[in-house]
Amino acid sequence: MNTGYLIQKVLRALVTLALVVTFIFIVLRVTGDPVSAMLPDDTDPAIIEQMREDWGLNQPLWKQYVDYWAGIARGDLGTSFLDGRPATAKILERIPKTLQLTITSFAFMLLVGAPAGIIAALSRNRWPDRTIMTISVSGFSLPNFFLGILLILVFSVWLRLLPSASSGDLKSMIMPVFTLGTAGAGVIARFVRSSLLEVLGKQYVRAAIARGMPLHQVVLRVALPNAAIPTITIVGFMIGTLIAGSIVTETIFSWPGVGRLLITSVTARDLAVVQAGVMMIAATMIVANLLVDLAYFVIDPRIRFGSSGERQ
């Protein structure tokens, strides 16, 4: 068993996380003094000095960096400038809502995209294929903000069928999920189609057919698992676009999640909350990519056992 692969991937994720945390620290320091940027120009210098001291900004840079890490270790990412509550608490209370939206969209993306791609591949160059591919191109060509506004216009303003803002019930989830998941479903449909077509042209598929395996079994048991390996990579990327897309989608549909909190915090220059939010998004991305690497490990024996050195 190739445990080296696992250890390496986990270590790489940790190193990436440390680099991101450091990068956030640097960016927030080089973009100028946060205190003077936040307060009006005619503020009393004493107040500015006081705030600097409260936030530790008068310390040498290395000391600030060490304190910053110590804070992260304690789970303390500073307090919100708006209401004085801990930034982490403000983020954490919004996470369930965001997860509700992104996980549902992710499921929508896979459950619509993958079967569409399979149908397209199996009916290559015939009408189902052409129809699915046309829809998929339109799907990922429409930007989130446009699709979201279009849906509100049609279903809320004209037809008055769906609520335009979050109301907590399932009905209010339909449009946000569709907005967030459509692009991903389109990309996954295209990707599943092309990798399945590639696998179907492989010698081992022809050999399985020559052994009398019925076509549906060849597709389900031989071709799909093999086509899943490259598809997982793209699914990992799609998790990233889901998180980025959730910021826009939550704003459009007034969805009370992390994305909307981030937007309001940026507008209010609430740096501690922005910092915590960016860190959380980075951590999610890193974890998602780590999960992709682990999925390879489970699916592909060549990675699980290491494809070099064991041949005999």
Next chain:
Amino acid sequence: MPLSVSGLGVTIEQEGGHLPILQDIDLDVAAGRIVGLVGESGSGKSVFCLASMGLLPERWRTDGTVAINGKTVTGRARRTIEEARGREAAMIFQDAGASLNPIATIGGQLVDTIRRLRDVRTGEATEIAMELLEHVGIPEPQRRFREYPFQLSGGQNQRVLIALALAGRPRLLFADEPTTALDVTVQAQILDLIGRLRDETDMGVVFVSHDLGVIANICDEIAVMYAGRIVEYGPTEAILRSAVHPYTQGLIKSMPTKRGGRLHSIGGRVPLPAERPAGCAFAPRCPRRLDKCSEDLPALLRDDAGPTLRACHNPAEPVPAAVAEPVAAREAVPRAGDALMQLTGASCDYRIGAHGSFLSGHTLFRAVDQIDLDLGEGEAVALIGESGSGKSTVAKLALGVEAPSDGTVLFDGEPVPPVGSAAHRAFARSVQLVPQSPFLATDPRMRIGDQIREPLDIHGEGRAGERRDRVRALLDTVGLPDELARRFPHEVSGGQLQRVVIARALALEPRLLICDEPTSALDVSVQGQIIELLKTLRGQRGLSLLFITHDLRIIRSLCDRVAVMHAGQIVEYADTDDVFERPHHAYTRDLLAAVPDLATRAAPAARSAELAS
């Protein structure tokens, strides 16, 4: 009758008409018989197998009838052939590794197939799978059962593929170049296995190969195919002894023999389906062409004198194989004083370890173990051995691609500089490589002339006009016309492209050419031309040559000495004639015996049993 084919034709439907791929094939395969299909690439051998199994792409249309075990499978509902696959007829392919599902275990694939084809439960299927693995000669079947295809060698994967083919107890087996990707010794074992299974199960076998030596070793009957038709057919002995079709004779004359012989090749190439001439498709290449050959298609008729069928208007006198040509006198080259390339106690270690992870560490694998090898100015040396024996690593050491972990590698008295160093640039002018596949060694999007000129550009040789002249001279040297310079690699044949690669290697006038299997990617009919070219170049330019090869003709007609490698060591290094006539090392004897040859048509059972152990 396991297979009965009559009037089989395959055409591709396309705009502007039908493209004929196979035409008018009649062939029967009786139980317990192995029928060989032989011919150059493009002759339709594989298409025949795929058509019989109903595996052709949808656009391809099949005419005529194919009956498997008496049941007609063509022109009926798809169900008929789908039910026959696996149970009545099975098929094995060239690259066994690529024919197995890479992410399923050996055992899983077997159990799955057995359950479906024999209608048994998993427990019973597992037992049958173990028996089959044992039956096809897989050592440690319990362990292999849980392993994946990438963990097995090419020969073992081919055995697994054969076990899978046997799962449904078929009466007919299509074997499409099953040994082409394997080492000669492994090839001998697989041929043995197929022969043994035929004896035990009495199944009929269609055996496809471009290698007449392999066909002659295993087949009872031979069908020679050319441009989609059978041109000569008969019992193996009769074909080898008294073939009368000029194409068959050409193929036989192109075959290497262990006694050496003048090199023969068939000029020209197999016409593409779209450019097949009216009349006999072989006519443009035929030395015995008559006027009516290019108008009138010859029918496949019984030969008056013998048991063979042939399609030819002007059949030749039979020329028995193997004794046809006298032994060629290899011009002896006196051993020069100093060695040009000298390896002394040279070793090369590779790190192996899981993904080169910095935590899991690594172990060292010694690919080349303390070898001594010297090659004099103007000398030609062959390096032979199975894959994994370290031949290619020796070539890498000689080219500076790998640095020796131990010992020295000297060229002209100086250590070979590592690739990337300033000194390597100068060294590369003197030592050049001719790789195995010209298709992989050329840039598909660059004109041939530009590719030959590239070394001159890199080393800043002469002015633009002079370089153009040099390219023209180089093309002339390798026997290619000027106008080829403007073409792209896909517009020329494999043999021509290998000449281009040789011309490019010669551009900087090197002193040593390292040739890695320079003929193995080419059709039998053109291999001889490349060997003759290298022979001429050697004579004209005093070029030194290091060959990595199994081609007996290269060894016999070109090489002064032969080094035999086994497990990283040189086990024998002697003059060519000595190695062939009086091999000292047991491994050398096995290796030479395993090369299929028209003269050794005998069951090689004892030999391969010994090798397998």
